[in-house]
Amino acid sequence: MTIPADEKPGVRITVPVALEGRAYDIQIGRHQLCEAAALIAAMAPGAKVAVVTDESVAALHAPALEACLQQEGIGFTRITVPPGEATKSYARFIGLCDALLAAKIERDDLVIALGGGVVGDLTGFAAAVLRRGVRFVQIPTTLLAQVDSSVGGKTGINSSHGKNLIGAFHQPSLVIADTALLDTLSEREFKAGYAEVVKYGLIDDPAFFDWCEVNWSRIIEGGPERDHAVAVACRAKAAIVARDEREEGDRALLNLGHTFAHALERLTNYDSTRLVHGEAVAIGLALAFRFSQRLGLCPGQDASRVSRHLDAVGLPTTLQQVPGGAGSAAEIVAAMGQDKKVRRGVLTFILARGIGRSFIAHGVAAEEVMAFVEAELSANGPAR
Ligand code: GLY
Numbered sequence: 001m002t003i004p005a006d007e008k009p010g011v012r013i014t015v016p017v018a019l020e021g022r023a024y025d026i027q028i029g030r031h032q033l034c035e036a037a038a039l040i041a042a043m044a045p046g047a048k049v050a051v052v053t054d055e056s057v058a059a060l061h062a063p064a065l066e067a068c069l070q071q072e073g074i075g076f077t078r079i080t081v082p083p084g085e086a087t088k089s090y091a092r093f094i095g096l097c098d099a100l101l102a103a104k105i106e107r108d109d110l111v112i113a114l115g116g117g118v119v120g121d122l123t124g125f126a127a128a129v130l131r132r133g134v135r136f137v138q139i140p141t142t143l144l145a146q147v148d149s150s151v152g153g154k155t156g157i158n159s160s161h162g163k164n165l166i167g168a169f170h171q172p173s174l175v176i177a178d179t180a181l182l183d184t185l186s187e188r189e190f191k192a193g194y195a196e197v198v199k200y201g202l203i204d205d206p207a208f209f210d211w212c213e214v215n216w217s218r219i220i221e222g223g224p225e226r227d228h229a230v231a232v233a234c235r236a237k238a239a240i241v242a243r244d245e246r247e248e249g250d251r252a253l254l255n256l257g258h259t260f261a262h263a264l265e266r267l268t269n270y271d272s273t274r275l276v277h278g279e280a281v282a283i284g285l286a287l288a289f290r291f292s293q294r295l296g297l298c299p300g301q302d303a304s305r306v307s308r309h310l311d312a313v314g315l316p317t318t319l320q321q322v323p324g325g326a327g328s329a330a331e332i333v334a335a336m337g338q339d340k341k342v343r344r345g346v347l348t349f350i351l352a353r354g355i356g357r358s359f360i361a362h363g364v365a366a367e368e369v370m371a372f373v374e375a376e377l378s379a380n381g382p383a384r
Pocket of ligand 1: 149152251255
């Protein structure tokens with residue numbers, strides 16, 4: 001797979017999300033903030049804007065965005081929330097809704113989510129319910145948010161019962177994936193986002209997985225490979241969302257690795273010093289392929305290849321690598337029971353017949369999962 005000729009450095013890539021009545025574009029490229037402001041001015045003439053961001057992102061990127069808004073004559077207010085998963089809470093959600101009302105954001109106005117997945121999910125949910133729904137624009141500042149959470153309209157907050165259990169589908173009106181914003185990410189955060197990039201190859205695009213194996217370090221460095229990877233991921237996600245917006249079918253494929261990942265995040269108390277979402281997804285992807293191998297579905301060489309690639313990138317691939325320990329097999333399986341992928345007590349897993357051959361498996365027996373997790377935790381570690 002080579003980078004298409006029309007993806008030239010400096011040229012913005014547009015990926016449409018074709019949802020009837022709620023269609024929007026994802027704009028991908030470096031240095032897109034002023035283009036974003038121009039698009040917002042055209043989309044919502046005369047609208048006021050609330051820029052919702054977190055304290056870390058505000059220091060890095062809010063002034064540049066606000067200068068562009070000013071240039072377009074757009075009036076704005078900045079609302080800042082603390083960084084970190086704990087911000088996806090009832091208390092912060094109420095605080096944000098009140099702040100948006102205090103800023104007099106009306107039905108015709110617009111909310112911008114400038115930040116990673118936490119800011120995007122919280123802001124999108126507030127936009128979904130504020131005055132029964134206002135438009136919002138996603139300007140994701142992490143790789144993970146650019147290739148996954150900013151696209152597709154899933155918004156929400158966490159409850160003590162689990163992650164993302166309170167929320168709404170509310171599509172953004174525009175997504176701006178400015179890949180230059182990723183230059184300020186730590187290596188750890190960038191690599192964690194990379195797990196969600198490679199996921200698209202593992203779901204149904206083996207040629208993209210091959211390309212990732214060769215090009216992953218150039219994606220991290222920046223340049224056309226980074227923009228291309230974001231574009232491939234966004235095109236894949238846009239296609240799935242267009243045919244199954246509400247996750248009644250195919251969209252569940254995007255949860256490859258996530259049943260394990262959400263359990264691990266829960267068992268590490270969403271403590272980012274131990275595990276961030278993308279690292280949990282990397283372990284989850286490796287486990288999903290080894291579980292598929294154990295069930296006789298997936299060739300061992302494919303499962304090994306997945307772990308080898310994630311290892312090479314520097315991502316964790318085993319339960320043993322969870323800092324402070326992942327918990328017992330019983331705790332891990334119980335934590336999976338909180339996931340939204342559980343319906344009437346039966347687990348739904350995304351399994352694979354090989355790289356790029358993932359499928360939705362309903363009714364996976366809890367005993368099979370338990371036996372697999374016990375084997376993974378055993379002194380011998382995972383069979384690889
Ligand atoms: N992150 C999975 C989805 O958007 O469906």
